Amino acid sequence: MLLLILVSAIAFYRIQQFADSAQLVSHTHLVIEKIHRIFSDLKDAESAQRGYLITGDESFLDTHHAVVVSLPQQITELKEMTKDNPQQQQRIAIMEDMIDARLHVLRLGIDMLADRTEISNTEVIAMIRGDGRQTMAQLHTQIQRMIDVEEKLLRDRANLVEQQAASTKRWILFGNLLAVVLLLSAIWLILHEIAHRRTAQREIEKTAAQLELTNKELESFSYSVSHDLRSPLRAIDGYSRIFEEDFADKLDDEGRRLLKVIRTSSKKMGQLIDDLLAFSRMGRKPVDFGKVDMNGLVDDVWHEVCMNIPSPPRLEKKPLPPCWGDRALLRQVFLNLLANAVKYSSKQPDPVVEVFSDPREDDVIYSVRDNGVGFDMRFYNKLFGVFQRLHTEDEFPGTGVGLAIAQRVIVRHGGRIWAESKQNEYTIFNFSLPKETHA
Known part of the structure; x- marks a missing residue:
């Protein structure tokens, strides 16, 4: 039982490790997804700004403003998700500065169109191909580095999960086999004990029957002997009394004393027999x-x-x-x-x-x-x-x-x-x- 408890505890510990590692893998997937989401939202903001500059349609500004509002919250969530990784925290800070800078440039373009009411295609192309393309390229590189770190961490954690899953399976299999062995051993011991107890019970019943028979025989013997002893004792006492009455004058003091001892002893023996008969009857009486x-x-x-x-x-x-x-x-x-x-x-x-x-x-x-x-x-x-x-x-x-x-x-x-x-x-x-x- 102690061995089974130990194996069960180890298996439980392995399962818990497997669950924790699987949770870390899921967490890494969420981090990578969050990074992609931030970069995708930033590109949406940039596309919305371009659409506004080209068409002048203010509906594009709704998408742009929604992204601008949501990005700080998403970056905060990403920081919380990677708080146990100092290097990622540094990269996120750099990424945040680059995003702020890019959003600032995008805002300048929007403000420019609002002041002038119209921007030529040449000016729009210049905004896109200028610092904007270079900034996005640098930002893409920074984000890719962050993703590479998370993907490497994901591979390591996935490998660890596979190893722990295999180890957990082995321990569970070993525990099940041990439980089966112990169960079969317990069944064998129980059957053996049952057989032993049946044998012992038969021996006890046999011994009890013999003992009961012996007790009955002893009680019958003691009763018979005690009953049969009464007659000679009464004869001894009676003849002693007759001898004392008829020949007392022919006996000296020592003879009379010995005769008295004989009568006293016979009476005592009679009392012992009566008590023995009473004790014997007490065992037989229902x-x-x-x-x-x-x-x-x-x-x-x-x-x-x-x-x-x-x-x-x-x-x-x-x-x-x-x-x-x-x-x-x-x-x-x-x-x-x-x-x-x-x-x-x-x-x-x-x-x-x-x-x-x-x-x-x-x-x-x-x-x-x-x-x-x-x-x-x-x-x-x-x-x-x-x-x-x-x-x-x-x-x-x-x-x-x-x-x-x-x-x-x-x-x-x-x-x-x-x-x-x-x-x-x-x-x-x-x-x-x-x-x-x-x-």
Whole structure:
């Protein structure tokens, strides 16, 4: 493209030069024509004077006077046309003096006839053949010199125009050929790119299909394994409880402690399996879009979260605009976020949970903030992973699946979820959802 622009600029510059030179050629023709016109008018004035002297007919004086009046204007125009040529300006000045002198002589002849009423043929012939013929010859020589200069300039300019025309044609031809080459190259590249993209699209579709199949297989496998693990875990917990009830008096303290560890671990494993099943079901459940009243949803979830808490945190909820989504799935999101906010702010003397929103042009950002222990932002990449925890179970119980479920729900709604935190000060979870107008 840069090369094509450069060639186009050169061709345009050549065309402009050609146009300027052609204008100079036309200008030279006009100068030559003007010189011929001045000399022709002067001869007309002389002929009119002769006719008047010979016939005495005053109608000849009209032509003579018209020429006398127009000649100064024509000489002025000629000077303006040749102002860029100092030598021609000097020649025009000499020509003007000679014309003035000749017109003066012609005027004397006219005045002579007016004073005498009649002039003999001999006197007329003497006027014509005397100084008049010599003056016209000198004037003709001067004018011819001027014309010769202009004709030489005309030949030079005409040659330059021919050269520039040939150069312009070559550049235009080269530019057209270059444009054709570039166009063919662009077409080839586009076709090549289209073929490449089709191949890549087929590979992407193939990979996506394989990935979807693999995900379904993994989800089915995880669901099946998780479901099948429930039965042996229930058996372990049940037999451990029976063993504890029937043989507790035969065990020492260490035996009873180990038995308790077995029951606790089996219950924890059961909770992990339940969370894994919930996460797996969340990926398979279809999204039923509709208008969701976020104020009512948050109130319902908050009541459920705080139902069994003796001293729940203070909730500060600002009015929330409705969104477009699946109420049941969004309820799970708020359940996980509010439960986390209550859990991680429980050790503060004055726990506070805030819920607010930020409406945008295409979506709404909902936020849940608490003044709890927070987390280290250096480990942010682990925040939404399955079974990833940023606090030990001794500090805060949990399996580390809730945020992964929340992220999956928000992504399926076409939004995103993120968080920001400062240790021992605050944590804010934000997620975006489409507005109701996107229905």
